[in-house]
Amino acid sequence: EVQLVESGGGLVQPGGSLRLSCAASGFSLSSYSMNWVRQAPGRGLEWVSFIYTDGNTKYYVDSVKGRFTISRDNGKNSLYLQMDRLRDEDTAVYYCASQNDYSYGWWGQGTLVTVSS
Amino acid sequence: ETVLTQSPATLSLSPGERATLSCRASQSVSIYLSWYQQKPGQAPRLLIYDASKRATGIPARFSGSGSGTDFTLIISSLEPEDFAVYYCQQRYNWPPATFGGGTKVEIK
Numbered sequence: 001e002v003q004l005v006e007s008g009g010g011l012v013q014p015g016g017s018l019r020l021s022c023a024a025s026g027f028s029l030s031s032y033s034m035n036w037v038r039q040a041p042g043r044g045l046e047w048v049s050f051i052y053t054d055g056n057t058k059y060y061v062d063s064v065k066g067r068f069t070i071s072r073d074n075g076k077n078s079l080y081l082q083m084d085r086l087r088d089e090d091t092a093v094y095y096c097a098s099q100n101d102y103s104y105g106w107w108g109q110g111t112l113v114t115v116s117s
Numbered sequence: 118e119t120v121l122t123q124s125p126a127t128l129s130l131s132p133g134e135r136a137t138l139s140c141r142a143s144q145s146v147s148i149y150l151s152w153y154q155q156k157p158g159q160a161p162r163l164l165i166y167d168a169s170k171r172a173t174g175i176p177a178r179f180s181g182s183g184s185g186t187d188f189t190l191i192i193s194s195l196e197p198e199d200f201a202v203y204y205c206q207q208r209y210n211w212p213p214a215t216f217g218g219g220t221k222v223e224i225k
Binding site: 035037044045046047059060061062095099100101102104105108109110 | 159218219
């Protein structure tokens, strides 16, 4: 059974940092490009970041460029999102999602990040 | 950035009725438009990809159509478990990948 399990969310003050993890099981992460997608409370979905299978190609939404860093460890079947200089507007549930051609086939259950003083 | 506009924002229907959801793109996305279902407290689930292909395990009452800038998701006969929020998404013109604002299908 395919599973994606996020962890690392929590309460952090503005300007702080968090590192999210996404552990994959039931498939080989190395075969899939991966994404982070977030959802602010009561709002819609927003794509945040993408990383290619080999980790060498990365993209970010403009609002997080220079603050967030996506990475992966295929040997550990894991995906990461390092979030620095966090802002109130980064408060959201963060999902990892597999890239299946042009769509997101598999999703984790999400991890809540709350940025507040 | 390709903006996806979903309509209506809310659809109030009864079980057994037909639901028609629309997604319009600000520029062509060819056939590369996906639909997702999200229930409260749950992650989104892929329903339709490449405009009209059902994802694994998705019932035949869900169908998608369209190309270019205009797309439609139809639920032929609503089951109780279909009341949820539906999002369209494109990754054809990117980055960034974009989602529509969602259509909530609620019980009338």
